[in-house]
Amino acid sequence: MPLSQWHGISSHRICTISMFYDPFFNTVILDNKALMALIDAAPLWLPLILLPPLLLLFMKKMKVVRQSEQLLPPSPPRLPILGNLHQLSSLPHQSMCHLSKKYGPVMLLRLGQIPTLVISSAEAAREVLKVHDLAFCSRPLLSGTGRLTYNYLDIAFSPYTDHWRNMRKIVTLELLSLKKVQSFRFIREEEVRFLVNSLSESSALAAPVDLTQKVYALVANITFRVAFGFDYRGTNFDRDRFHEVVHETEAVAGSISADEYIPYLGWIVDWLTGHRAKDGKSFPRHAIDNHLQPGRKKCHDDMIDVLLAIEKEQTEVGASQFTRDNIKAILMNLFLAGVDTSSLTVNWAMAELVRNPRVMKKVQDEVRKWVGKKGRVTEDDVHQLEYLRMVIKETLRLHPPGPLLIPRETMSHCKVSGYNIYPKTLVHVNVWAIGRDPRYWKDPEEFFPERFLDSSYDFNGQSFEYLPFGSGRRICPGIHMGSITVEIILSNLLYCFDWILPNGLQKEDINMEEKAGVSLAPCKKTPAHLMWTCGCGHAQEKPKRYCSITATVPGAF
CATH class of the missing domain: 1.10.630.10 (Cytochrome P450)
Incomplete structure (x- = not known):
């Protein structure tokens, strides 16, 4: 891709950017020389503008990859530090019941820093309390x-x-x-x-x-x-x-x-x-x-x-x-x-x-x-x-x-x-x-x-x-x-x-x-x-x- 004028960004230097598609990561990769040329051609303020959305995109991508690899239960969005605590009322069983109707009978909450599994169906309860009873039979040290x-x-x-x-x-x-x-x-x-x-x-x-x-x-x-x-x-x-x-x-x-x-x-x-x-x-x-x-x-x-x-x-x-x-x-x-x-x-x-x-x-x-x-x-x-x-x-x-x-x-x-x-x-x-x-x-x-x-x-x-x-x-x-x-x-x-x-x-x-x-x-x-x-x-x-x-x-x- 010739870079002499790209979306209004002028450059004193003309170069060619080489790119190839990586099917494993489902993304486009720039080779090192091309990347250096692109950086050299861009003004100094451009990275400051692009960095926040790129970081958000990267974090979202990593979260999707991580969840798909770990196969974690679905969970509602959470806040920093608090996690999902703000979504629980003084009657947590009612709040959890309401959330489970949206996110399913096997739901993962983050209560502050503690991962919390919420079971809301008889089938899942049977797995926890009978099939895997030994794995689930301990108590947290509160x-x-x-x-x-x-x-x-x-x-x-x-x-x-x-x-x-x-x-x-x-x-x-x-x-x-x-x-x-x-x-x-x-x-x-x-x-x-x-x-x-x-x-x-x-x-x-x-x-x-x-x-x-x-x-x-x-x-x-x-x-x-x-x-x-x-x-x-x-x-x-x-x-x-x-x-x-x-x-x-x-x-x-x-x-x-x-x-x-x-x-x-x-x-x-x-x-x-x-x-x-x-x-x-x-x-x-x-x-x-x-x-x-x-x-x-x-x-x-x-x-x-x-x-x-x-x-x-x-x-x-x-x-x-x-x-x-x-x-x-x-x-x-x-x-x-x-x-x-x-x-x-x-x-x-x-x-x-x-x-x-x-x-x-x-x-x-x-x-x-x-x-x-x-x-x-x-x-x-x-x-x-x-x-x-x-x-x-x-x-x-x-x-x-x-x-x-x-x-x-x-x-x-x-x-x-x-x-x-x-x-x-x-x-x-x-x-x-x-x-x-x-x-x-x-x-x-x-x-x-x-x-x-x-x-x-x-x-x-x-x-x-x-x-x-x-x-x-x-x-x-x-x-x-x-x-x-x-x-x-x-x-x-x-x-x-x-x-x-x-x-x-x-x-x-x-x-x-x-x-x-x-x-x-x-x-x-x-x-x-x-x-x-x-x-x-x-x-x-x-x-x-x-x-x-x-x-x-x-x-x-």
Whole structure:
């Protein structure tokens, strides 16, 4: 190409530019002599003009080549430093669900500096949680959970190691086995009886009560008695402070730390949240010290007794990797995973039932017909209440307590849906999105418990369209404890009381929005009314007493 005058650029020198086509890179290459001639012929300001667009073109080309070579999952555009953090709201499971509709059920986000895989389909969830479970079964080392678990000495947040396998064996066999859960039956039934009596007294006095607070206190006291071995009623134990600390530690566990996602800013988060984690960790320590006091009276072996015995046994044989901090970390797991999830599931179920009078009547008829005039529902009765269990399953489909499960981290390279997933990738399985996907569920937004009639869906994590407790090696070990707690509370609330909306309030007026937190929690308080009924399940004719109930209606991640 002769260069004497090229697009108005004059030159004192005429030369020939030699070019050839490179089919491998799909581009045109200049030979060195020709390139030097072109540079010599151009004015000094020309490179300054051409450099920025050429750099952008080069970077775009390299990105396309790199992605085609690595076969990474599709991802939305991201910002420097922040990555895709700006695209996530305070309800990340909803934001991720919205993004996955555009970028697919296997999507790669960049949360700050952390590559994050988001799974939003049953097929991809099966690959992650079953086919490649070993590659995906570790946990990321996040500072918030590290502080709450004594540097990952627990089972919920610790990485996949020999230590974790030993801890899980202890927890599943010694603390949360079906036999052990059944041994605490008397505690659950006593606490439910306290709740029913309390609500009945409030109803008789026409005094308003907060059902959400009542249910939360009930589950917390069940957990407290199972773990610590005593009832804090009538003691000088600071119950309100205990509940406050549980909420604070949940906030720390559920928070996004800038230290992980945006380097050099983590000290701010440590300063803001470190004192809360420290306060929360004092309760397990005090409870253990109380158990070590000589002459302590006890009516049954609680979880601390069991764990202290294991520590002593392993220490005596000289092979103990089970320390006092392990006990504290397990107790923190128990409160973080057990209190909020069960109480919120009951609240969500009550909210859905009030909004769906047909379902409310059907489940109450079942409970009252089976129990008759016994005055209360026992755990023996619960096993016969098929429709009640369908109501709970439907509640967990729409409102899973952990909508993204606890995040996982890849330990080795593998492929999901044909895409390469590399080590140290954070993984979220959006069970909230899967549970509302019309590909798997007819009318997914409708509360319709009958969809579980004659179905194979259960809580064991083998049906990947339905994963409220997760699946694989990291499935929630507290399934038995959580499910029976929800069943016994909900069945007694439905047996003993009628639930209606106040005059003029329609079911559409109930706020079913969600709020941020470590579990899927109700957003705003919505009033409902409680009508006191007798133990046989039939409303008293004289007098009819109503009690204003603050029924907190639905929540978030």
